[in-house]
Amino acid sequence: MGLLYWQFNDIWQAATWASLEYGLKWKMAHYYARHMYSSIYVIMKLTPYMASVTDDNAQVSVYIANELFDTINNQVNCSIYSFDTFDTRLSVTFNVVTDTFDVLLLQNWSYKSLMEQTRCSDSTQCLMRCSLSSNGQPSNELETLFFARPKDIKLSDPHLRVISIEQRSLTEITFTINADTPALFVWFEMPNGFSGYFSRNGFHMFEEKVTVTFTSWTSLTNFDSANIDLSITSLYDVTQP
Numbered sequence: 549m550g551l552l553y554w555q556f557n558d559i560w561q562a563a564t565w566a567s568l569e570y571g572l573k574w575k576m577a578h579y580y581a582r583h584m585y586s587s588i589y590v591i592m593k594l595t596p597y598m599a600s601v602t603d604d605n606a607q608v609s610v611y612i613a614n615e616l617f618d619t620i621n622n623q624v625n626c627s628i629y630s631f632d633t634f635d636t637r638l639s640v641t642f643n644v645v646t647d648t649f650d651v652l653l654l655q656n657w658s659y660k661s662l663m664e665q666t667r668c669s670d671s672t673q674c675l676m677r678c679s680l681s682s683n684g685q686p687s688n689e690l691e692t693l694f695f696a697r698p699k700d701i702k703l704s705d706p707h708l709r710v711i712s713i714e715q716r717s718l719t720e721i722t723f724t725i726n727a728d729t730p731a732l733f734v735w736f737e738m739p740n741g742f743s744g745y746f747s748r749n750g751f752h753m754f755e756e757k758v759t760v761t762f763t764s765w766t767s768l769t770n771f772d773s774a775n776i777d778l779s780i781t782s783l784y785d786v787t788q789p
Contacts, residue, residue, distance in 0.1 A: 553581060572743060572765065576735065576750035583689050587615045588646070590624055590678045592693035599659055601671050601695075606659035608693070610678060614646035621645055624654060626678040628666045629754050631703055631730050637666040637674065663695075671696040677754065692752055698732060703784040706731035706753070710780070713773040716761070719744075721771065724759045725780060737779035738762065753782075 557568040567578035583589075591611040599606035614620055622644050627636040642654045668674035676693040679686065694701075706727040714722045723736070731753040736746050744764040751758075 551584065553584065574745045574749065576733070579746075579749045579751075586687070588620060588622065588680065588682050588687075589613055590680050590691045591651075592626075592676060592678055592691055594659065594693060594695060598671070598696065601660060601663040601668065604658075604660055608655075608657045608659050608662055608676070610642075610654045610656075612642075612644060612646060612652050612654055612680070614648070614650045617648050619645060619647050620682050621684075623681040624678055625681075626655075626676060628662070628668070628674050628676050629730065630668065630674050631701060634730060634754055634756055637668070638662075668695075672701045677752070688748075690752070698783060699787065701732070701783075703732065703782075703787070704729050705784055706782060708734065708753075708780045708782060710778055711757070713776060713778075715768065715771050715773065718767040718769065719764045721762045721764070721768065721773075722759055723762065723778060724757060726757055727753050730754045732783040734758075734780065734782045736760065736762070737781070739777045739779075 555564065555566040558564055558566045558570040561570045567575050567581050569575060589612070591613060593609045595607050595609065596603075610624070610626055612622060612624055624642040624644065626640050626642075628638040629636055640655065644652060644654060646652060663669070663674070666674060672695075675695060678691045680691075681687065706729045708725055708727050708731060710723055711726050712724040716722055733750050734753045736749050738744070742762075742764060743766065744762055747761040747763070749760070
């Protein structure tokens with residue numbers, strides 16, 4: 549078995565499936581593609597796909613896969629969130645040791661019972677997120693399992709806003725943003741004249757405050773934080789009429 553990634557970049561300006569634009573801007577797909585080849589990762593699955601919360605046979609499963617040649621000590625934390633608060637409705641931690649080329653089932657829940665336990669009466673009301681720490685080193689990304697299609701989720705305006713901007717070096721700027729409610733697919737857009745990439749982008753925000761770093765391809769010698777027009781959007785914005 550193998551994994552082939554197509555397509556990385558464009559050789560001319562066009563609307564294509566490449567994850568890097570012709571001008572080297574990262575598309576949302578590229579931020580997710582960075583983690584496709586992780587050696588240790590969490591797999592979350594709802595069976596059957598998009599099952600009803602009343603389905604007695606539906607299952608939620610969480611696995612961990614290790615593709616390294618080493619035995620690894622892992623900690624996996626899985627939480628159920630709703631879309632109206634940053635508080636978790638359920639949080640479970642698994643401490644597990646994986647051997648070489650190992651795939652382990654961590655938990656298999658009844659989907660119906662899990663939704664009843666977390667007071668999620670509808671599949672559009674909640675989702676599950678899992679974080680991974682291996683040998684004491686946390687992963688950069690959280691895995692997300694949607695119980696419904698994102699377009700069907702009823703979201704409120706998270707009121708995303710920048711609360712601080714700081715130039716850390718000639719090529720790095722940090723942005724800290726706030727939100728009132730959870731936001732899906734939070735997307736940062738630098739104004740014209742800036743070329744580079746963010747440490748995170750297109751992510752799901754389930755905390756009140758998040759800090760991301762923008763790395764420029766060129767030196768930012770005349771950067772003015774007071775006049776930078778950073779654009780922040782989320783799934784809520786693109787679903788409004």
